[in-house]
Amino acid sequence: MAEQKMVVEDNWTNTAAGDVDGTPKKPPRKNKFAFACGILASMNSILLGYDVGVMSGANEYIKKDLGFSDVQIEILAGIINFYALIGSALAGRTSDLVGRRYTIVIAGAVFFAGALFMGFAMNFWFLMFGRFVAGIGMGYALMIAPVYTAEVAPASARGFLTSFPEVFINSGVLLGYVSNYAFSKLPLNLGWRFMLGLGAIPSIVLALGVLAMPESPRWLVLQGRLGEAKQVLYKTSDTKEEAELRLADIKEAAGIPLDCNEDRVQISKKKSSGSGVWRELFLHPTPAVRHVLIAAVGIHFFQQATGIDTVVLYSPRIFEKAGITSSDKKLLATVAVGFSKTICILVSTFYLDRLGRRPILLASVAGMIVSLVTLASVLAVVNSHPNEKLMWAIILCFIMVLTFVGSFSMGQGPIAWVYSSEIFPLRLRAQGSGICVAVNRATSGLCSMTFLSLYKAITISGSFFLFASFAAISWVFFYTMLPETRGRTLEEMEVLFGSYHRWRSVAKKLEKNEIRVVTDRDKICNNEIQLPVTGQAEKAGT
Numbered sequence: 001m002a003e004q005k006m007v008v009e010d011n012w013t014n015t016a017a018g019d020v021d022g023t024p025k026k027p028p029r030k031n032k033f034a035f036a037c038g039i040l041a042s043m044n045s046i047l048l049g050y051d052v053g054v055m056s057g058a059n060e061y062i063k064k065d066l067g068f069s070d071v072q073i074e075i076l077a078g079i080i081n082f083y084a085l086i087g088s089a090l091a092g093r094t095s096d097l098v099g100r101r102y103t104i105v106i107a108g109a110v111f112f113a114g115a116l117f118m119g120f121a122m123n124f125w126f127l128m129f130g131r132f133v134a135g136i137g138m139g140y141a142l143m144i145a146p147v148y149t150a151e152v153a154p155a156s157a158r159g160f161l162t163s164f165p166e167v168f169i170n171s172g173v174l175l176g177y178v179s180n181y182a183f184s185k186l187p188l189n190l191g192w193r194f195m196l197g198l199g200a201i202p203s204i205v206l207a208l209g210v211l212a213m214p215e216s217p218r219w220l221v222l223q224g225r226l227g228e229a230k231q232v233l234y235k236t237s238d239t240k241e242e243a244e245l246r247l248a249d250i251k252e253a254a255g256i257p258l259d260c261n262e263d264r265v266q267i268s269k270k271k272s273s274g275s276g277v278w279r280e281l282f283l284h285p286t287p288a289v290r291h292v293l294i295a296a297v298g299i300h301f302f303q304q305a306t307g308i309d310t311v312v313l314y315s316p317r318i319f320e321k322a323g324i325t326s327s328d329k330k331l332l333a334t335v336a337v338g339f340s341k342t343i344c345i346l347v348s349t350f351y352l353d354r355l356g357r358r359p360i361l362l363a364s365v366a367g368m369i370v371s372l373v374t375l376a377s378v379l380a381v382v383n384s385h386p387n388e389k390l391m392w393a394i395i396l397c398f399i400m401v402l403t404f405v406g407s408f409s410m411g412q413g414p415i416a417w418v419y420s421s422e423i424f425p426l427r428l429r430a431q432g433s434g435i436c437v438a439v440n441r442a443t444s445g446l447c448s449m450t451f452l453s454l455y456k457a458i459t460i461s462g463s464f465f466l467f468a469s470f471a472a473i474s475w476v477f478f479y480t481m482l483p484e485t486r487g488r489t490l491e492e493m494e495v496l497f498g499s500y501h502r503w504r505s506v507a508k509k510l511e512k513n514e515i516r517v518v519t520d521r522d523k524i525c526n527n528e529i530q531l532p533v534t535g536q537a538e539k540a541g542t
Contacts, residue, residue: 034153034236035161040209041148042164044104044141046202047111049169051080051134053176053338054195056313057184057331061192062127072124074449077313079128080135081445085438087139092434094140100148100216105207107144111137112203119197134199143437146421147429151216152236154246162421163349166414170345172202173312174338181331218429221250227263253425277431288498289428293435295482295497296420300436302474303416304443306368307467308408310451312337315401321460322382322397323389333398337405341413344406348414356486357415358478364411365475368404369468375400376464383459412474416440422485423497 059073068076087110095103114134121127145165153161179198183191217236220229230247237243248258256265281293311318315337316330324330348360375397382393416436424432451463483496483503499506 034157037152037213037236038149038161038164040206040213041104041152042145042168043202043206043209044107044145044168045165046168046172046175047107047134047141047199048084048138049172049174050176050179050199050202051138051172052309052312053173053334054179054199056176056315056334057180058192058195060316061184061188061195065188065192066123066127068124074451076124076127076131078445078447078449080131080138081309081441081448083132083135084139084142084441084445087136087141088143088434088437088441089139090136091140091143091437092431095144095147095219095430096222099219100144100151101210101213103140103144104148104210104213107137107140108203108206108210109137110134110140112200112207113137115197115200115203119193119200121193130196137203139437139441142440143430143434146417147433148216150418150421151218151429152214152232154236154238154242157353160349160353162418163345163352163414165417166409167342167345167349170338170341170409170413174335174342177331177335177338181328181335184327184331217246218250221247221254221256222267224265224267225263226251226256226260226265253427277428281428281432281435286498287500289425291481291497291500291503292423292425292428293432294500296423296432296436297439298474298477298481299412299416299419300440301443302470302477303412304440304447305467305470306365306372306408306412306474307447307451307464307470308405308413309444310447310463310467311401311404312341313448314451318379318401318460319398321379323391323394336398337401340402340406341409345409345414347410352415352418353486356484357419358482358484360411361415361478361482362411362475364407364413364415365471365478367407367410368412369471369475371400371404371407372464372468372471375404376461376468379464380459380461383461419482419485 055077059077062068062076063070063073087107091103091107094106098106111134114130114132114137117130117133118127119130121130142165145168146162149162149164176195179195183194185191186194214232214235215228217229217232220226220232226247229250230243233243233246234240237246251258251260254267256267280289285293315334319330319333324333348364351360378393378396378400382390382397420436421429421433480501481503483506485496496503496506
């Protein structure tokens with residue numbers, strides 16, 4: 001008996017490579033409209049970056065002006081991440097109900113209000129309320145930006161466009177650092193208010209820009225609005241053929257017959273509103289869904305457990321511990337940290353779709369491990385010479401902080417958002433991404449709120465050795481559990497997930513055609529239909 005082969009749907013056919021008869025064609029130009037939509041949606045993420053960057057300097061001025069203790073500063077700095085959990089939990093269901101585009105508007109409006117509350121705060125609890133409101137908006141923004149971008153982007157540029165949220169996070173961090181330095185010369189009671197209140201400006205720009213953005217075609221299909229989805233796909237795909245293939249892929253995922261060409265169809269309320277997703281994610285997941293959830297949650301946990309937000313938030317204290325005592329020099333050093341984060345992310349932005357996710361991610365984490373171990377070792381030497389100013393140690397600490405944030409930005413930072421947004425099936429994507437944001441923010445908040453206590457208990461060098469150990473564990477996890485996803489459509493991922501650490505054998509079978517991938521074009525040409533239960537193809541009409 002001939003070997004039975006699995007048939008899976010592959011909606012990505014590189015029509016640019018040639019016609020059906022193999023005649024070469026010139027590659028199509030990249031879609032500028034999809035590029036613009038990705039930029040506008042990703043601007044949401046600048047809110048998080050700005051808040052983290054600005055609080056690194058503003059917390060010292062708030063402490064002096066309002067007389068807060070170190071514990072209150074820790075709470076103010078880290079609590080916003082826990083508030084973001086609420087926003088991310090609400091954002092998944094909200095985006096399924098009102099659409100991805102209007103969820104972006106909600107994110108910007110809520111953060112705008114939070115920034116104003118923080119700027120006018122007169123005491124600890126007023127400032128806490130402002131952090132609460134801003135945190136809700138931040139949770140919305142972090143969840144919706146990568147989801148929308150992944151659903152609009154063509155597969156050929158998905159990694160490039162979906163890395164943009166991290167680009168804007170880094171840009172926000174840099175703006176926050178620059179804002180700290182620019183407003184540090186103002187009177188004490190005004191400087192930190194301008195630092196925090198300035199975060200309202202990106203929200204206004206985003207609210208205006210979203211008017212030119214289309215709704216996500218995948219959400220439109222889930223609402224039964226096929227005609228509108230088709231128009232959006234024509235605008236955001238590289239070719240007309242690709243748009244039709246993407247539409248067929250989305251229709252299949254939504255349970256709509258491929259031969260249905262009506263502009264509007266009736267979709268069950270359960271599918272269109274996203275109900276039943278939590279049961280499918282946690283109570284009765286398939287092996288593939290369970291593997292996807294483990295991979296997505298794991299990459300977001302380790303993204304923050306390695307201490308990136310802590311380093312960004314407390315970089316002035318790290319430089320002070322190394323021996324930099326001047327306030328101006330500390331703020332300028334943090335600006336350099338912001339530049340390092342922003343520039344190094346260009347590596348992943350331009351090479352994710354060329355080199356793949358795994359090589360860049362593993363190289364990134366390796367660089368983080370080396371820099372964290374070196375930084376911890378140098379700070380241990382500084383700590384053992386309390387009465388000496390070691391210039392070589394100051395320079396090396398500065399270089400290692402820049403290396404750490406640069407290594408993070410070139411790989412683990414953007415890839416966490418790219419990877420998690422592309423591996424969830426369509427029906428689970430919004431809530432799945434919300435879970436990832438919740439884990440991300442909870443881990444970040446825990447690290448930020450306990451860092452000062454940790455370095456008092458086990459020294460600052462001990463804290464960085466702890467972060468280095470998490471980075472080492474994360475490298476093993478990524479190498480073992482995360483398949484390469486470059487070039488695959490969003491709904492094709494299931495073929496690589498479900499085998500856990502044995503995913504390499506599945507990938508090899510795909511390469512050797514032992515697992516046959518049938519495209520929609522092949523199916524149309526061969527008059528085949530899909531039997532999802534058995535995974536076999538059967539000729540229509542037999």
